[in-house]
Amino acid sequence: MYNIAIVAGGNSGEYEISMKSGKQVELNMDMARFRPFLIEIRGKKWNYKLETKTFPVDKNDFSLTIGKRKIRFDAVFNAIHGTPGEDGKLQGYFDMLDIPYTSCGVTTSALSFNKTFCKDVVSCYGADIAGHVHLNRDDKRAVSLIKKNLKMPVFVKPNNGGSSVGMSKVKHKKDLKAALDKAFHEDDEILVEEFIKGRELTCGVIRSKGKIIAFPVTEIISKKEFFDYEAKYQPGLSEEVVPAKVPGKVAETCRKISMNLFRNLNCKGIVRFDFIFSGKKFFFLEVNTVPGITSASIVPKMAKAYGWSYTDLITNLLDEII
Ligand SMILES: Nc1ncnc2c1ncn2[C@@H]1O[C@H](COP(=O)(O)OP(=O)(O)O)[C@@H](O)[C@H]1O
Ligand SMILES: [Mg+2]
Structure with a gap:
């Protein structure tokens, strides 16, 4: 029996979706082989909840203490979309502790x-990629760079975002400024790219x-x-x-x-x-x-069309790293 920490939550607009993904993984894990612990990571709070009790994670070794029992994990199922689960931060932490996880490594993430x-x-x-411009917050030439290098319409996106949060499709140049402000609200860097029909x-x-x-x-x-x-x-x-x-x-x-x-x-x-x-x-x-894996997400549907149940998908991901 393996102890599996499912990490979910995170510090982005994708928090809710990630919690749903994590719960779905917990519900569908093959309990004959794996013992799941759903751990919510939100800022500095890393907690496991059991009924009405909350148990904080010991970040020194990523363990839990429940009563007199110290629980260590054989592997981590990563269900955090966005930071810190999809951008390499948690990957670095788990690498340092030598705990395997289900997603890409530090550099790729x-x-x-x-x-x-x-x-x-x-x-x-x-x-093939669309024509694009990369902007930093203090870039005063933003609007002129876009006008000079890109054809309208364009997509204005936070460079390190997800779930389309802070993103706009801009058809008219006069609307660029508002779209840039919206995206800069989410991130210090922005990607502006040409719309591809x-x-x-x-x-x-x-x-x-x-x-x-x-x-x-x-x-x-x-x-x-x-x-x-x-x-x-x-x-x-x-x-x-x-x-x-x-x-x-x-x-x-x-x-x-x-x-x-x-x-x-x-x-x-x-x-x-x-x-x-x-x-x-x-x-x-x-x-x-770290794509969505809620009951309504695309990946479980793809896996099903390939002939794998949701549980097969989870088991195969865990078997790869244990
Ligand atoms: N260059 C583009 N041309 C056409 N549609 C785009 C383009 N960029 C983004 N989109 C649309 O916006 C959605 C979200 O963009 P994406 O870059 O995937 O951001 P996110 O990480 O927020 O999902 C895409 O799924 C697509 O529908
Ligand atoms: Mg996308």
């Missing part, structure tokens, strides 16, 4: 969490039993202007078609590109590559290294 750095690196590996396709890739497996490609059809926060989490505002209704060759190419990127970026666990398919090209949007 940190790189992929920085949307601009990640785009620039994947473009070196041959992926096309279909949104996403591909989940997992390393399991020595193999890299790509799940069936999924199309995201948003009823909103784009796949924004509401469309992501309000039922009925988006449709996820698994497998995507695209020609077999298109799906195959998308899976190949995703598996290559998974290899090149040295990913671990389950990650989701997002693209806009336009013309014959797959424009890389981002890679989610």
Whole structure:
């Protein structure tokens, strides 16, 4: 029997979703093999709750003391979307303590969490990316740089964000300033990129039993202007078609590109590559290294279409690291 810490929560706008992901993992873990402990990480508070009692984590060795029992963990299931679970911070901490975890390592997590750095690196590996500009808070040339280098419409995004928080699609130059202010409210760095007209396709890739497996490609059809926060989490505002209704060759190419990127970026666990398919090209949007795994999330649907139950998915992720 292995003790598994499921870490959830985190310090971003994705806190609630992460708590849902964590609870779902706890509910569906194979209890014959694993003993789950859902640990909420929120700022400096790292707590395990059992009925009405709260037990703080000892950060010196990532252990719990319950009564006279000291509980150490054989592995960590990482369900924190956003910082500090998706950007390499917790990965560094667990590496120092020699505790294995289900997601990508420090460098891959940190790189992929920085949307601009990640785009620039994947473009070196041959992926297509949209024209973009990277801005810092004190950059006085922001609006003129965008006007000079990019075609409208553009997406203005916090560079280190997720769940479309603080993001806008801007059609008119006069609206740029407000969109920049909104994004700078969330982050000190911003990515502005050209809008690519096309279909949104996403591909989940997992390393399991020595193999890299790509799940069936999924199309995201948003009823909103784009796949924004509401469309992501309000039922009925988006449709996820698994497998995507695209020609077999298109799906195959998308899976190949995703598996290559998974290899090149040295990913671990389950990650989701997002693209806009336009013309014959797959424009890389981002890679989610801790994708949502609530009951309504895309990854469990992809796994199901591949033939894995939710429990299979959790078990396979844990078997990879134990
Ligand atoms: N360059 C783009 N062209 C077209 N749609 C985009 C572009 N960038 C983002 N989007 C839309 O916005 C959504 C969120 O963007 P994304 O970069 O994935 O941010 P987040 O990390 O917040 O999910 C995408 O799922 C897509 O619908
Ligand atoms: Mg996204």
